[in-house]
Amino acid sequence: MQYVSTRGSAPALDFEGVTLAGLASDGGLYLPAEWPRFSEAEIRDMRGLSYPDLAARVMAPFVAGSLTEEELLGLCHKVYGDFGHAAVTPLVQMDAQHWLLELFHGPTLAFKDVALQLLGALFELFLERRDQRLTIVGATSGDTGSAAIHAVAGGTRAEIFMLHPKGRVSEVQRRQMTTVRAPNVHNLAIEGSFDDAQAHVKRMFTDPEVTRVLDLGAVNSINWARLMAQVVYYFASALQLGAPDRSVAYSVPTGNFGDVFAGYVAAKMGLPVERLIVATNVNDILHRALSSGDYSAGGVTPTITPSMDIQVSSNFERLLFDAGGRDGAALADQMRSFEASKAMQLTNAQAEGAAALFTSARADQTETARAMQWAYRNAGQVIDPHTGVGLHAAQAMAAEGVVAPQVPLVTLATAHPAKFNDAVERAIGVRPALPSRVGDLFGREESYVELAGDYATTRDYVLSHAAASGEA
Numbered sequence: 421m422q423y424v425s426t427r428g429s430a431p432a433l434d435f436e437g438v439t440l441a442g443l444a445s446d447g448g449l450y451l452p453a454e455w456p457r458f459s460e461a462e463i464r465d466m467r468g469l470s471y472p473d474l475a476a477r478v479m480a481p482f483v484a485g486s487l488t489e490e491e492l493l494g495l496c497h498k499v500y501g502d503f504g505h506a507a508v509t510p511l512v513q514m515d516a517q518h519w520l521l522e523l524f525h526g527p528t529l530a531f532k533d534v535a536l537q538l539l540g541a542l543f544e545l546f547l548e549r550r551d552q553r554l555t556i557v558g559a560t561s562g563d564t565g566s567a568a569i570h571a572v573a574g575g576t577r578a579e580i581f582m583l584h585p586k587g588r589v590s591e592v593q594r595r596q597m598t599t600v601r602a603p604n605v606h607n608l609a610i611e612g613s614f615d616d617a618q619a620h621v622k623r624m625f626t627d628p629e630v631t632r633v634l635d636l637g638a639v640n641s642i643n644w645a646r647l648m649a650q651v652v653y654y655f656a657s658a659l660q661l662g663a664p665d666r667s668v669a670y671s672v673p674t675g676n677f678g679d680v681f682a683g684y685v686a687a688k689m690g691l692p693v694e695r696l697i698v699a700t701n702v703n704d705i706l707h708r709a710l711s712s713g714d715y716s717a718g719g720v721t722p723t724i725t726p727s728m729d730i731q732v733s734s735n736f737e738r739l740l741f742d743a744g745g746r747d748g749a750a751l752a753d754q755m756r757s758f759e760a761s762k763a764m765q766l767t768n769a770q771a772e773g774a775a776a777l778f779t780s781a782r783a784d785q786t787e788t789a790r791a792m793q794w795a796y797r798n799a800g801q802v803i804d805p806h807t808g809v810g811l812h813a814a815q816a817m818a819a820e821g822v823v824a825p826q827v828p829l830v831t832l833a834t835a836h837p838a839k840f841n842d843a844v845e846r847a848i849g850v851r852p853a854l855p856s857r858v859g860d861l862f863g864r865e866e867s868y869v870e871l872a873g874d875y876a877t878t879r880d881y882v883l884s885h886a887a888a889s890g891e892a
């Protein structure tokens with residue numbers, strides 16, 4: 421399998437290459453040169469597989485040429501054997517139409533673990549194979565950071581610099597990152613928003629001062645391997661609900677557009693996905709883009725769903741490329757102009773291509789709290805606020821008839837409620853306890869450095885603290 425950049429000019433790479441490269445050298449994001457597709461019979465044949473076996477079956481076409489079937493299967497069993505639920509991503513029924521897909525049974529209690537546990541193992545394998553070191557730079561609004569740190573802490577070939585916006589993640593999220601003490605982990609709290617942190621990370625990948633001395637790697641969803649692993653739980657849930665003989669709709673709490681784009685990939689691969697609902701909080705650039713074609717970023721408003729306080733949504737570029745006809749040169753111009761003005765209009769092809777599968781809805785904090793209360797009172801489920809945004813959107817779209825009553829509608833439960841226990845307590849009057857598997861989070865010492873919000877400060881910190889810089 422070969423991968424191409426959304427901006428058209430970076431070299432095509434194989435799976436090992438894109439996993440280690442993260443962002444393409446032209447600033448674009450990698451996508452498979454063509455979508456692999458399963459027949460109905462092949463999908464039917466996946467029924468009854470365990471999660472690790474299903475993961476290996478679904479991901480096999482993407483890793484061809486870089487991993488043998490045995491290597492992939494071995495990795496999937498190693499990674500998913502360790503989750504806190506035997507089903508890995510269990511489905512819970514809420515009423516006749518609504519389901520929750522629980523994605524928070526990994527070590528750091530958010531959906532990010534499903535992909536990052538695998539990515540950590542892939543880094544280890546490929547770096548060993550190449551006898552190479554990697555300096556990972558990542559940005560987090562809370563969940564990617566802890567999942568990535570847990571996936572690479574203590575390793576000898578990869579070192580991680582994780583940027584989070586100071587004061588804008590929950591206390592549990594911050595502690596899950598800053599209490600991990602390992603020589604290869606650096607936590608940086610920067611002034612500004614997640615978008616600022618993400619912009620610094622992307623800029624480092626195309627900054628010759630950095631790339632001259634460091635081999636950079638990515639753990640954010642700009643890394644294709646992240647999305648690939650997330651495709652699996654769409655298959656797992658749809659198969660349980662009757663695929664390929666029945667279509668399923670999904671509501672996905674969305675920020676960087678990675679999780680919902682994985683649903684798009686599943687549809688491209690032949691899974692009968694009826695609709696993908698992009699659920700945003702009041703930082704609603706994606707809702708505006710999908711409903712009116714206006715992709716213009718304003719300031720970021722802090723909310724009770726901090727992981728979705730994002731305006732510049734990395735993976736939207738992948739959709740614009742694929743749905744808009746895969747014209748890399750035109751997209752490179754469009755993205756350059758967006759980067760300068762922070763505003764753009766979708767082309768007709770992009771808007772129509774997106775509308776074929778995506779619908780969007782936005783939830784403010786009152787609507788989010790109401791959905792959390794509904795889940796608690798009507799289905800006995802304590803859900804986190806991000807999941808609350810998704811459930812609000814699911815209920816709104818069902819009420820508007822966008823999703824017909826006979827179509828199962830699955831809301832992705834993206835984080836364990838205890839990660840956001842203050843917001844949950846305010847909404848439903850119950851304070852969820854942290855599962856014992858996260859250990860004594862509040863008894864451990866934190867370690868992080870605080871940096872000003874400008875790019876040069878971040879870059880200079882990484883350059884002067886990366887072990888690989890010293891070697892160069």
Ligand SMILES: Cc1ncc(COP(=O)(O)O)c(C=O)c1O
Pocket residue numbers: 530562563564641673674675676677678679680727728806807834835
């Ligand atoms: C709990 C939670 N829900 C939803 C999202 C949004 O997911 P995505 O960025 O893939 O759209 C995130 C962050 O990515 C998150 O941490």
Ligand SMILES: N[C@@H](CCOP(=O)(O)O)C(=O)O
Pocket residue numbers: 559560561562563564565639640641642675676678727728734
């Ligand atoms: N919500 C995310 C933001 C980064 O998203 P990613 O999926 O691109 O890593 C977070 O929790 O950090």
